[in-house]
Amino acid sequence: xxxxxxxxxxxxxxxxxxxxxxxxxxxxxxxxxxxxxxxxxxxxxxxxxxxxxxxxxxxxxxxxxxxxxxxxxxxxxxxxxxxxxxxxxxxxxxxxxxxxxxxxxxxxx
Amino acid sequence: xxxxxxxxxxxxxxxxxxxxxxxxxxxxxxxxxxxxxxxxxxxxxxxxxxxxxxxxxxxxxxxxxxxxxxxxxxxxxxxxxxxxxxxxxxxxxxxxxxxxxxxxxxxxxxxx
Numbered sequence: 001x002x003x004x005x006x007x008x009x010x011x012x013x014x015x016x017x018x019x020x021x022x023x024x025x026x027x028x029x030x031x032x033x034x035x036x037x038x039x040x041x042x043x044x045x046x047x048x049x050x051x052x053x054x055x056x057x058x059x060x061x062x063x064x065x066x067x068x069x070x071x072x073x074x075x076x077x078x079x080x081x082x083x084x085x086x087x088x089x090x091x092x093x094x095x096x097x098x099x100x101x102x103x104x105x106x107x108x109x
Numbered sequence: 110x111x112x113x114x115x116x117x118x119x120x121x122x123x124x125x126x127x128x129x130x131x132x133x134x135x136x137x138x139x140x141x142x143x144x145x146x147x148x149x150x151x152x153x154x155x156x157x158x159x160x161x162x163x164x165x166x167x168x169x170x171x172x173x174x175x176x177x178x179x180x181x182x183x184x185x186x187x188x189x190x191x192x193x194x195x196x197x198x199x200x201x202x203x204x205x206x207x208x209x210x211x212x213x214x215x216x217x218x219x220x221x
Contacts, residue, residue: 032208043199043212087151091208096142096165099151
């Protein structure tokens with residue numbers, strides 16, 4: 001069964017149009033939830049780690065939040081250089097990283 | 110501080126051959142993990158090494174094997190290559206006591 005899902009699969013935004021990406025997980029015993037950005041053909045670039053429900057982290061135009069079963073990556077006033085695939089991963093007790101399939105974000109000028 | 114590096118960047122092999130991919134951990138990191146990422150999908154966990162021993166394995170057959178060296182660098186070996194092994198192979202390192210992993214740029218493997 002899918003342990004980590006992400007939605008939407010793809011998202012097209014106009015420059016300046018804020019939106020949110022979702023990451024949901026189904027297994028209990030969360031040790032950490034991680035957001036990465038990945039450009040085509042390159043390795044994932046670390047963005048945030050969240051450990052407990054209610055936690056929030058911010059970096060430039062990105063803000064990550066965590067609830068009991070999902071996380072949101074909010075993108076405020078995005079720019080074309082924010083275009084990338086955004087990956088969510090979770091680590092559970094007794095397991096290593098499990099990645100979601102990613103959300104492909106395109107920001108049009 | 111040097112990040113995670115991987116070599117080679119690209120590789121082309123034929124079915125049935127063997128391949129070795131290499132990874133140098135970020136300075137100060139003692140745990141290395143390897144991932145396989147098929148086109149359009151999220152990375153899939155292959156295995157993790159800590160103190161030169163395999164310390165966790167995903168759903169990959171034994172023809173995927175690895176090594177970690179005393180300087181925390183690592184190798185991924187794949188025997189009897191199959192067409193479906195074509196993917197981006199990612200190495201990630203971290204400090205054992207922390208959860209956050211940092212990834213290298215990857216090695217693109219094409220099996221013909």
